[in-house]
Amino acid sequence: MNRIFSLTKENRFAILVFTSLLVIVVGTYYQLFSTFYQQDEWLALGRMMIEPVFAYFSHFSLLALIGGGARFISYPLQYIMYRAAPFQIVQFAFFSIVFHFLNTALFYLLAKEMTKSRFIAVISGLFFATASIGSQAVTWNSASVPTLLSTFFLFLSLILYFRSIEKPTKKLFYTSVALGIVSFLFKESTYFIFILLPLVSYLFSKENNSFLSIVHKHRILVGYGTVSILAKLANLFFVYQGETTGFVTRNSYPLFRLASHFILYPVEAFSQIFIHPTALWSISNFLGMTNYQRLWDTEQAIVAVQTIGGELVSWIFSTAFIAFFCLLYVCSKQYRKVLMFSLVFFVLSFMAYAPLDKTNAYLESRYYYVGVSAMAIIVGISMYVLRNWATEKLKISYSSASFIGLLFIIIFSYFQIQHIHTLLEKDIQIAHERKQFLSMLNTAVPVLPESPIFYLDGSHDYYVAHNKAPFQQGTGYTLMVWYYKSGKIPANFLQEPFLWDITSEGYKQTQGKGFGYFHDMNNLKESLKSNQLPLTAIVGLYYDSENKRLINITEQVRNEIIKDDSSDSTL
Structure with missing residues (x-):
């Protein structure tokens, strides 16, 4: 003891x-x-x-x-x-x-x-x-x-x-x-x-x-x-x-971009470690408004703020950091080797991402x-x-x-x-809505028809135009993963990956199984005709994002298609 x-x-x-x-x-x-x-x-x-x-x-x-x-x-x-x-x-x-x-x-x-x-x-x-x-x-x-x-x-x-x-x-x-x-x-x-x-x-x-x-x-x-x-x-x-x-x-x-990234990414990161993006955008926006008024009056101003402007501000603060580091190196005889090690460690850690292109002044947070x-x-x-x-x-x-x-x-x-x-x-907040959507999906569509074709409309676009579900990836792919255990989703569609892109829609068939997803009614109708698909395969949904309600509109969608077919026949 x-x-x-x-x-x-x-x-x-x-x-x-x-x-x-x-x-x-x-x-x-x-x-x-x-x-x-x-x-x-x-x-x-x-x-x-x-x-x-x-x-x-x-x-x-x-x-x-x-x-x-x-x-x-x-x-x-x-x-x-x-x-x-x-x-x-x-x-x-x-x-x-x-x-x-x-x-x-x-x-x-x-x-x-x-x-x-x-x-x-x-x-x-x-x-x-x-x-x-x-x-x-x-x-x-x-x-x-x-x-x-x-x-x-x-x-x-x-x-x-x-x-x-x-x-x-x-x-x-x-x-x-x-x-x-x-x-x-x-x-x-x-x-x-x-x-x-x-x-x-x-x-x-x-x-x-x-x-x-x-x-x-x-x-x-x-x-x-x-x-x-x-x-x-x-x-x-x-x-x-x-x-x-x-x-x-x-x-x-590509070689020039790779070489430039070897220098740009570590140097910009000196300041970005300490400055949150929203603060950097604010400084960049202020500098742009005071020096480039004509550009800041255009729709491209936000792009300039988060790219060129953001990188310029990063370089300004990084220059200050480099000056501080040099002063620290001079004043700290005891830890000069540790400082040199840390500096090289820092630079090398960002050079690993030189093959990547950034979408704005910052790399992805995890990097x-x-x-x-x-x-x-x-x-x-x-x-x-x-x-x-x-x-x-x-x-x-x-x-x-x-x-x-x-x-x-x-x-x-x-x-x-x-x-x-x-x-x-x-x-x-986003997670709650997504989990709620999937839960309502089970209630709205407990059983899939053979070779299902989903049609989804809604009251709000998420992330891009025509994406009516609260997901960042293709809704079609999300539906295939969610319903895969039903046995009605072709496995190779998940491997491809079919319908992964957030704006993608379409229908495919393989080995007697098919799956489709559409957000455009006209494209749905064309696919039904070209593939000679039965109306019973359609699953129609409407997502009311304001009230967080998922409504099964399968009958309305089928009736609209029947109505259009009747009109075409009459003509």
């Missing part, structure tokens, strides 16, 4: 920190349990419904598998989670909260391992735990499993690597390298582990190693990393060139998750330097200066948490 008590007492600070971080993470993301599928989850579930887990890998080229693009360690876990409880969110919410906490705890240990300062580690851990800019990695089911697990093994790899420098053993070294590769295989965006571990050796190793000796020491890691990166680029530029939406290869001058950790260390060291300056120059007591620094980061974290709650509340 005395031994247990002494161990607890010895580690009481760590227990306090981990308990506090757990409370903060749960308090930040507890609303996840009230959310629902957003978009890509429907495609993932649809394909998982129709094929065994290992069939997934047949859809990828050998180059994609070598390059980590298939994420073949993540997929089996996602498969289990989707198949175990289709249309449920609990397992994903629990997973996200647990692993974001574990990542935060590991990151605290990593920061403490690098800096040997509990103060820096606490500040860094709080910043990482509550940063809203990367919250999509936690809140979006399609991203949470690969991103959170990849980050988990990344942090674990780095912790063990730093310990292998302090106490050099082959076991620690090779375990760290293996975990780094595992991190990459969970999600290929952590490719930079192939550069980061050798960099740690160069900066922190007690031995005076040459460049060639470091490369030789990490030959397995560097060799596999080189092959993987070349495979990724070959796959992007040659195998699927122009086929992948959102990548530079879909546009002109900032790993980069936030590198910035958190810089923030922690900044607070440490300011605390020491305050005690030396302003004669503030050490404890008071520490308290002020901690209070500052707590206030910052509070506003970050509030913003995450605002985002989640919006997601919950």
Whole structure:
């Protein structure tokens, strides 16, 4: 008992920190349990419904598998989670909260391992735990499993690597390298582990190693990393060139765009980590109105605000950050190596997304998750330097200066948490309507006819014109996934994926089974005639979005078609 008590007492600070971080993470993301599928989850579930887990890998080229693009360690876990409880969110919410906490705890240990300062580690851990800019990695089911697990093994790899420098053993070294590769295989965006571990050796190793000796020491890691990166680029530029939406290869001058993104994305992210998009848009809008009035009077003003204007403002604030970083580097002799490591870590984490094209000044939120950790260390060291300056120059007591620094980061974290709650509340409102729609769908259409053809009209457009259901993906595909267990939906339609695009409509038939979805009555009529389909296959629905009512209008739709056919016959 005395031994247990002494161990607890010895580690009481760590227990306090981990308990506090757990409370903060749960308090930040507890609303996840009230959310629902957003978009890509429907495609993932649809394909998982129709094929065994290992069939997934047949859809990828050998180059994609070598390059980590298939994420073949993540997929089996996602498969289990989707198949175990289709249309449920609990397992994903629990997973996200647990692993974001574990990542935060590991990151605290990593920061403490690098800096040997509990103060820096606490500040860094709080910043990482509550940063809203990367919250999509936690809140979006399609991203949470690969991103959170990849980050988990990344942090674990780095912790063990730093310990292998302090106490050099082959076991620690090779375990760290293996975990780094595992991190990459969970999600290929952590490719930079192939550069980061050798960099740690160069900066922190007690031995005076040459460049060639470091490369030789990490030959397995560097060799596999080189092959993987070349495979990724070959796959992007040659195998699927122009086929992948959102990548530079879909546009002109792909190599130039790729090279420019290597510079633009990390530099812009310096400021975007701290500035919420709505604040950035406000600044961009003000600058545009005061300097480019003619453009701001046009319909394209909003596009300019969120693209060129947003990037300009990002560069202005990033320039200020770079100046601050240089000052911090000069003032912090003790942590110069850690600062250099964090800077390179940050830059490399965004270079992974250079093949992607942005839709506005910001990348997708989930892409900032790993980069936030590198910035958190810089923030922690900044607070440490300011605390020491305050005690030396302003004669503030050490404890008071520490308290002020901690209070500052707590206030910052509070506003970050509030913003995450605002985002989640919006997601919950959308989720409630979607779940209500699906529940009403079961009541309105409990049994499908053979080769069903859905027609949906409504009082409101969602996201784009003619999309009458509250979903971000094709309503036709959503209906096929929802009714797949009825046995009346062709499996290959889910694999294609037929009717996935949000505006898509149409009818297809295969092996005696068919399915159709329409939002345009004329197109429905034409399809019925051209495919010689019976009226009994039609399922008509009307969604009253104001009153949240789904009405079965099958008889009205069939009667209208009969009426039109009679008119045509008379003519």
